[in-house]
Amino acid sequence: MTTDLTDAGLARSVALEAGALLQEIRARGTIAGAAMGAAGDREANMLIIDRLRAERPDDFILSEESLDDRSRCAAQRVWIVDPLDGTREYAEGLDDWAVHIGLAIDGVPRVGAVAVPARDAVFATDDPARPWAPPGEPLRIVVSRSRAPDIARRVGVAMGATMVPMGSAGAKAMAVVDGRADAYLHDGGQYEWDNCAPAAVAIAAGLHASRIDGSPLVYNCVDPLLPDLLICRPELAASILEALAAARD
Numbered sequence: 001m002t003t004d005l006t007d008a009g010l011a012r013s014v015a016l017e018a019g020a021l022l023q024e025i026r027a028r029g030t031i032a033g034a035a036m037g038a039a040g041d042r043e044a045n046m047l048i049i050d051r052l053r054a055e056r057p058d059d060f061i062l063s064e065e066s067l068d069d070r071s072r073c074a075a076q077r078v079w080i081v082d083p084l085d086g087t088r089e090y091a092e093g094l095d096d097w098a099v100h101i102g103l104a105i106d107g108v109p110r111v112g113a114v115a116v117p118a119r120d121a122v123f124a125t126d127d128p129a130r131p132w133a134p135p136g137e138p139l140r141i142v143v144s145r146s147r148a149p150d151i152a153r154r155v156g157v158a159m160g161a162t163m164v165p166m167g168s169a170g171a172k173a174m175a176v177v178d179g180r181a182d183a184y185l186h187d188g189g190q191y192e193w194d195n196c197a198p199a200a201v202a203i204a205a206g207l208h209a210s211r212i213d214g215s216p217l218v219y220n221c222v223d224p225l226l227p228d229l230l231i232c233r234p235e236l237a238a239s240i241l242e243a244l245a246a247a248r249d
């Protein structure tokens with residue numbers, strides 16, 4: 001039976017529930033390391049799929065942890081989820097992991113929630129707009145802790161920026177949303193579930209979100225590979241995209 005939750009309210013609710021489950025799995029103390037990461041991926045995915053199917057039975061779901069039903073490609077509404085973004089960070093006891101619940105409508109990231117449970121935080125597209133503080137000096141670009149892309153380093157050098165290493169894609173994107181960083185730049189290795197919900201939340205917060213060539217982010221593609229991403233303060237978008245173009249030449 002469905003409830004009267006809005007799409008954004010549902011995304012927030014499911015992200016919070018999955019985050020609480022992941023915290024509970026950690027607290028059990030019965031497994032650790034890779035086994036705990038695998039259990040977290042599996043159990044959170046089951047919860048998310050069950051909740052979304054119960055609340056939105058006519059919608060399709062694309063999850064990192066489930067088999068891909070390609071009939072979704074003809075659907076208008078597709079939930080794109082990552083039950084545990086940052087499995088390594090979760091398994092290592094760090095706090096920069098996240099739960100992504102995104103909804104693409106006609107390929108556009110319209111609705112989303114990103115929970116960062118270890119920081120007791122959740123960000124969603126129904127949050128009020130945030131007042132922007134001045135950008136950091138120097139510019140702060142958040143990048144992957146384990147595999148920062150070379151292009152980010154080159155852009156950082158060109159713009160005199162500081163690189164801020166962090167774990168999951170959701171945690172990095174939300175660092176821009178809450179003002180702890182000015183930009184998140186990634187090139188290589190992501191899929192739609194890595195960035196759909198973060199992009200939806202970032203756009204709703206008034207940030208710029210695009211591919212690194214400035215083209216729009218498009219979701220529910222046959223191939224879910226979506227390897228590059230720029231999320232940044234809107235006033236920085238033009239200069240970062242210019243630096244990216246120069247770095248690729």
